[in-house]
Amino acid sequence: MIRLDDVQAFVQAVDAGGFSAAARLSSVTPAMVSSAVQRLEKELGVRLFVRSTRSMRLSDDGERYLPHARAMLDSVAGGARALAESRGEISGPLRLAVPSDLGRNVLLPWLDDFQAAHPGISLQLRISDRTIDLHRHPIDAAVRYGMLDDSSLVAQPLLPDNRRVLCASPDYLARHGRPGHPDQLREHNCLCFVWGEQVHDRWNFELPEGLCTVKVTGNRVSDDGELTRRWALAGHGIAYKSHADVAADLKAGRLVDLFPGMGERSPLNLVTAHRTQLTLAVQQLRDFLRERLGDRVR
Structure with missing residues (x-):
């Protein structure tokens, strides 16, 4: 008889990258995780991991079994959620990528409020600007900017009219002047963002006469959107940020919008791998974030 706890230990070991990391997440010993996986391997009659003294990786059988193990855990969790939702309750894990x-700087305190309103929720949060494969990783929903590259994903709009904002601090503008046209960005230090392996250094603007694309350069590049905003606040250059990110800075005068209404569109969505993941918890989170984000950008 396959034990559900053993299946969970196997999946956690895969996601965490090893028995020790999985043990820390579950507050147990690595030996307990290892024993659980060994029991599962014995029941299945296969080796799920290829182990050596220095490394551990999934075997071919482990790769084949992993999606079924995830589906088993998701099915059990889904059953519990369905019973709770029938009573009008929201409970269980809510796994988000933001x-x-x-x-x-924006969602974290709001998620505290959401969890306080729904104490039965166990929040699991991944904060990263790297795109997570929602089909392969155990994520219920992801908050993402821009149009979806994968048409199989399901997008729930949060800020459909969101745009990017070309912005700089008053200090930077006092020292270097304010560009009057996007073409003049070639004369300024632009703070570029790395998306995947690609530097986002071609900035698009919707001008009255049509689309304008400018190839920008600068002495600071980062794959972390928060760092780019901090550099802009410190006066190190001009940033091209989402309005949702910098709305409070614009209102407070810490940053200046250089070309209001001309930034490229960057809709903000709550994304799931498929419609079955639009649980009551995800739907209520969507409505909650829509309201808070709408108030933020007004």
Whole structure:
């Protein structure tokens, strides 16, 4: 008889990258995780991991079994959620992926409020500007900017009219002047963002006469959106940020919008791998974030 706890230990070991890391997440010993995986391997009659003294990786059988193990755990969790939702309750794990700047500085306190309103929720949060494969990783929903590259994903709009904002601090503008046209950005230090392996150094603007694309350069590049905003606040250059990220800075005068209404569109969505993941918890989170984000950018 396969034990559900053993299946969970196997999946956690895969996601965490090893028995020790999985043990820390579950507050147990690595030996307990190892024993659970060994029991599962014995029941299945296969080796799920290829182990050596220095490394551990999934075997071919482990790769084949992993999606079924995830489906088993998701099915059990889904059953519990369905019973709770029938009573009008929200409970269980809520696994979210959010971008760095928006996540740390905007969403984090809001998620505290959401969890306080629904104490049965166990929040699991990933903060990163790297795109997570929602089909392969155990994520219920992700907050993402821009149009979706994968048409199989399901997007729930949070800020459909969100745009990027070309912004700089008053100190930077006092020292270097304010560009009057996007073409003049070639004369300024632009703070570029790395998306995946690509530097986002071609900035698009929607001008009255049509689309304008400028190839920018600068002496600071980062793959962390929060760091780019901090550099802009410190006066190190001009940033091209989402309005949702910098709305409070613009209102407070810490940053200046250089070309109001001309930034490229960057809709903000709550994304799931498929419609079955639009649980009551995800739907209520969507409505909650829509309201808070709408108030923020007004």
